[in-house]
Amino acid sequence: MKVLVAIKRVVDYNVRVQVKPDGSGVAIDGVKMSVNPFCEIAVEEAMRLKEAGKATEVVVVTIGVEKAQDQLRSALAMGADRAIHVTTDAQMQPLGVARVLQKLVDEEQPGLVLMGKQAIDDDCSQTGQMLAAILGWPQATFAGKLEIDGDKATVAREVDAGLETLNVDLPAVVTTDLRLNEPRYIKIPDIMKAKKKPLDKRPLDELGVDLGPQLTTTKVAPPAQRQPGKKVADVAELVSELKERGLV
């Protein structure tokens, strides 16, 4: 079985993001970029499937700027067999990404598509679901555990109340949650090997995918600053403070 893993280049989760002064977006110049953590978990899971003999080939794909190939190389260093880079400078949105992935699924015919449950930059959590819908495939989102048995997958989903177990027929789309696994450390020899693995560049406008109507971002604003708290000495002071502010 071939596994297709979709990954996204995002601002590293350790970086304190800054909104551009004109509110048009988030500043990314000179900012450290990484593989979206949930996508990294998806790559790791694919590698574990391969190591367990359940997957035969792991193909990673990303859609994005030239530099996004750094993230593909990281995935190759984790062990993926080859990479597809759909190159574009356009700001991609979930539906557009799903349509591009649909096209690649048609070409590659994987038995499983693994992707992160959401990207930590836009937090959309839509792409996997949309992809499953337009492919007409089953989906299992927020996977905390994944088992493959023949042409079926058992997925334990992380839901509010705990774990919900689903059985889906393959091919399917599975999106990964945080507890699915702990991605491996990359070693220098693996980075060297990754440099020699195939990385196929596909300009977005040559794929012939209609991205469809897109959303327009009108404004990005940082969260409102919290007012500093005040320490009160006792209940009496608390009550009088609350009264003063018209809260009781």
Added chain:
Amino acid sequence: MSERDVMAYDVAIVGAGPAGLACALRMKQQNADLNVCVLEKASAVGAHALAGAVIETEALTELVPNWRDNPPPICVPVEKDEILWMTEKGATKLPMTPPQMNNHGNFIVSLGAMTAWLGDIAEEAGVEIFPGFAAAEALVEDGKVIGIRTGDMGVGKDGGERDGYALGIDIHADLTVFAEGCRGSVSKQLIKQFELDKDASPQTYGIGIKELWQLAPGKGSTGLVQHTVGWPLKSETYGGSFIYHLEGDKVAMGFVVGLDYKDTYLKPFDLWQELKAHPKLADMFEGAELLNYGARAIVEGGWQSMPKLEVPGAMLIGDGGGMLNVPKIKGIHIALRSGILAAEHYHEKKTSEGWDGVLRSSVIAKELKKVRNIRPGFKWGLYGGFVNAGWETVTMGLSPWTLANHADHSSLRKVSEGKDQPTPPVDTGIKPKDRLSAVYYASTEHDEEQPVHLHVADTNICVTQCAEEYDNPCTRFCPANVYEMVEEPAGKRLQINAANCVHCKTCDIKDPYQIINWVTPEGGSGPNYSNM
């Protein structure tokens, strides 16, 4: 136990700062067939880089001749220099700028953005750069450095193996170049093991705190380079601030304090916050937003403190070799130049032998010798220091004497002398409020499951001798509030919040008993600076 991987290179370079990258690039420019790799402990090239930074561009032009056509992302020509002499309430602009501080023709850059840019150029030339991998130790065999060993990944707090544990690898190289910057941790081992500093004056340092601000529209003054001296530092303490105006009302600013300061109660972070609230400067912060915070030690010993720069199989370059022009507070051009010269030496001689002599008769030596007496002259205080600096400048460093340096860890006065008093915390209302909230702006990260990378040889000294003699200065000089003395029923205890560390190396330098040893944490740990 798994086998340790071994990789072989012609040249292995430790540190992707300006020195390491220049050396790597020059190696490939001379001989494209050479296998050259660079290890960098930061998770990305430039993520641990921190400097002002105003640069002189001659060495850069030599290395990347067409850089002006495709300049580093942040690169602003200096328009104007200003030096302010501060008192508590006032500030006087010096009528003229001392020649070392004249920045006409120089550029303001971000060292982080510039190293990332240079890293790309080096990679295009075929250099293999490995960010996220720290050199933990030098491999020495029969008195010769044969390479380095990278740190293990996935070691648990107790030293055991965690999930995904990965043994470090050995990199063997014909030449190993140490370009770790100020107070390099492996360079420190080498200097000790090979007694490279036995003929030098002790090395001295400063601590530099830096912040990047987005001012309100129209408040910046692109190309303006400002420095302050004086208040809030006492005359006995060397230091001052820098305020460099970039484009789009962004301003890079910070504060340097000589680590030979004597007052054990001195708090570099608090002094800097006080200075920002000075009536002459406070206005700048109205409606402004703090973008980034960080700190890094800066090497100040100059010519007389430079260790021997070679051992069989290895060379030291850049700040790691103590090369920085202190009166100019510039080391980037020297780091670049030393990288170029080191590569040229190796290309010609195929050995590290002779490197020390080459550097000591180079343009770098000439520059450093000329200013060698200026920084040590500030032992006579700010005024004495300036008078001496004037003399040294007029005579172009031709004084027949060389002033000696003294080790920073030995400069603190004891509490019992009664001269120094604790000071209350400073809260000026300008961000960051305190060191803990400041660290948040450094985006620093260390997996808390890994062993503490700040080795304190004997924590008993902390609660007994140090508490009594110096009242635990580590709790004050660390810019990230890593060290805390906590009171517990059983008594006082040193708590090390290692996850907050921004890799400045101040503790390794200033701790009066020299019992703190900074070692490399898991590769990729530490600050994630953007454009610092």
